[in-house]
Amino acid sequence: GNSVTQMEGPVTLSEEAFLTINCTYTATGYPSLFWYVQYPGEGLQLLLKATKADDKGSNKGFEATYRKETTSFHLEKGSVQVSDSAVYFCALSKGIRAAGNKLTFGGGTRVLVKP
């Protein structure tokens, strides 16, 4: 079946440091890939997405590139802020026909940015 593996946290960084969160997936075909962010006490918000190989999703200074050859979708940000402290989830969707539009999530990575 489909699965998503992401690095375990917590990841602790200083402000303005470079952030990378690794995400790899297992799925047949060409899933859509997503990063969601969950701020403390809130629900999940879509951060960025990519729907085909070599696509780059970007938002709020975060980027991730869909790498079919390595089945990866690593999240990066060049200079983090304290406000980026959150839990980040990598997810995939095979779409309606393949899996009823189901999103499969990784375990989440908690990021803590210190001033």
Added chain:
Amino acid sequence: EAQVTQNPRYLITVTGKKLTVTCSQNMNHEYMSWYRQDPGLGLRQIYYSMNVEVTDKGDVPEGYKVSRKEKRNFPLILESPSPNQTSLYFCASSPMDRGDYGYTFGSGTRLTVV
């Protein structure tokens, strides 16, 4: 504002007392789903619905029921809650014809069963 609304946000209940968590969306989405979030386990799908009167089990359906009588509403029912159902629950929705859309999530319901 396009949103998914869950109620209540917090709930403490006792073992065996039936409860319902409501979920409503205003985006005319066909697809709705319930997830639970537990430490170290990420998000796991409980039930989903692809349209009115069409529901199906997700990965962890035991102990839960759902119904979809109207397009906008998708309540989660715990007929006899147990402590292992203590968790953070999220409702989500998406359009059915957009596999690349992802989901819009509600703000969550934190349930404690004692």
